[in-house]
Amino acid sequence: MGQFWERGQLILEILRGWPLRLLDGVLVVLLVYTILVLIGERRTLWMVRGFIVLLLASTISRNVGLALLAFVLDKLVIGSAVAMAFILQGEFRRLLEQIGRGRLGQLLVIADREMMTSQPDNVIDELVDAIKELSQNRIGALIIVETDRPIDERDFSVPGVKLNAEVSRELLQTIFQTSTLLHDGAVLVRGTRVVAAGVILPISERSASRQLGTRHRAAMGITERVEDCICLVVSEETGSISVAEGGRLIRPLTSSKLRELLSARLSLSADRDSVTPQLRSLSKRLRSQGRSLLQRLPFFSSSASRGKK
Structure with a gap:
C-alpha cells in the first residue's frame, strides 16, 4: 500500500x-x-x-x-x-x-x-556595362557590392546619401560624372538596389604601390574591415578596372574577366544553404495542424458553432 x-x-x-x-x-x-x-x-x-x-x-x-x-x-x-x-x-x-x-x-x-535576396544576371550585366563605359571614358568610380550580410553603416567613415533605386548602368554613369555632387564617394549596391551614393570609406593602412590612388586604397580599406563585400574600382588616370576583396586588389581586369569574377562571387552568395524557406513552410504547416487540432476539441468546436449561430 x-x-x-x-x-x-x-x-x-x-x-x-x-x-x-x-x-x-x-x-x-x-x-x-x-x-x-x-x-x-x-x-x-x-x-x-x-x-x-x-x-x-x-x-x-x-x-x-x-x-x-x-x-x-x-x-x-x-x-x-x-x-x-x-x-x-x-x-x-x-x-x-x-x-x-x-x-x-x-x-x-x-x-x-x-x-x-540574390543578385540576378541582369544586375551583373548592368554593373559590367557601367564599369566598361566608365573605364573607356576614364571616369573614376568606386562601387561596393554586398555578397552576403548587409554592411553596418558604422564601418563607413560617412554613410552617404540614401537612394534606394534600381541598379542600372545609366544611374551609375550619372552618379560618377565629375559634375555631380556624389561622384567623389562610393556607391553601395545591395541585391538589385543602389542603396546609397557618396559613401566615404576608410583608407587602408597597408603599404601599397604609389600608382594606386585614394579610390584603390579605400576599396582595400573597406574589404579589410568587412568580409561580405567586394569593391569595384575604375582608375580616373588610366581607366583600368580593379576589384578589391579581402583587402587585396585584383588588377587589371577586362570587362569579360570582371563578369566572370562577379558571376562566381555572387553565385556563391545566392546559392548558400538558407534554412529560412523550410522554416517558414514548417511554421505554416504547424499553424494549420494546430488549428485543425483545436477545431477537433469538443470545447473549441462547440464555442465556434455558437459563434456562427
Missing part, C-alpha cells in the same frame, strides 16, 4: 510540473528557431550546430556521471561561446539592439528578406 502511495505522489509531482516543462521546451524551440532564422550562411550554421552538439554532450555527460568528460566539455563550450561572440559580433549586436527596442519580430522579418 505504501509503495502505491509513493508512486501516486511521484506521478502527482510530475503532473504538477508539466506546464513548466512544456513552457521550457517551447522557449527552447523558439530560441533555436530564432537562431536558425538569423543564420543563413552554411559555414556559420555548421558552427552553431557544432556548438549545440558540444552543449548537449556536456549536459548528457554531467547527468550520466562522467565528471572528467563533463569538465572538459564545459570548458570547450565556454571557449566556443567566446569565439562565436567574436565571429558573429555583427549578428549578436543587431539581435541585442532589436531586443532592447522590442522589435524582435521585425528582426526576423528583416533577416528573412535579406537571406532571400
Whole structure:
C-alpha cells in the first residue's frame, strides 16, 4: 500500500510540473528557431550546430556521471561561446539592439528578406556595362557590392546619401560624372538596389604601390574591415578596372574577366544553404495542424458553432 502511495505522489509531482516543462521546451524551440532564422550562411550554421552538439554532450555527460568528460566539455563550450561572440559580433549586436527596442519580430522579418535576396544576371550585366563605359571614358568610380550580410553603416567613415533605386548602368554613369555632387564617394549596391551614393570609406593602412590612388586604397580599406563585400574600382588616370576583396586588389581586369569574377562571387552568395524557406513552410504547416487540432476539441468546436449561430 505504501509503495502505491509513493508512486501516486511521484506521478502527482510530475503532473504538477508539466506546464513548466512544456513552457521550457517551447522557449527552447523558439530560441533555436530564432537562431536558425538569423543564420543563413552554411559555414556559420555548421558552427552553431557544432556548438549545440558540444552543449548537449556536456549536459548528457554531467547527468550520466562522467565528471572528467563533463569538465572538459564545459570548458570547450565556454571557449566556443567566446569565439562565436567574436565571429558573429555583427549578428549578436543587431539581435541585442532589436531586443532592447522590442522589435524582435521585425528582426526576423528583416533577416528573412535579406537571406532571400540574390543578385540576378541582369544586375551583373548592368554593373559590367557601367564599369566598361566608365573605364573607356576614364571616369573614376568606386562601387561596393554586398555578397552576403548587409554592411553596418558604422564601418563607413560617412554613410552617404540614401537612394534606394534600381541598379542600372545609366544611374551609375550619372552618379560618377565629375559634375555631380556624389561622384567623389562610393556607391553601395545591395541585391538589385543602389542603396546609397557618396559613401566615404576608410583608407587602408597597408603599404601599397604609389600608382594606386585614394579610390584603390579605400576599396582595400573597406574589404579589410568587412568580409561580405567586394569593391569595384575604375582608375580616373588610366581607366583600368580593379576589384578589391579581402583587402587585396585584383588588377587589371577586362570587362569579360570582371563578369566572370562577379558571376562566381555572387553565385556563391545566392546559392548558400538558407534554412529560412523550410522554416517558414514548417511554421505554416504547424499553424494549420494546430488549428485543425483545436477545431477537433469538443470545447473549441462547440464555442465556434455558437459563434456562427
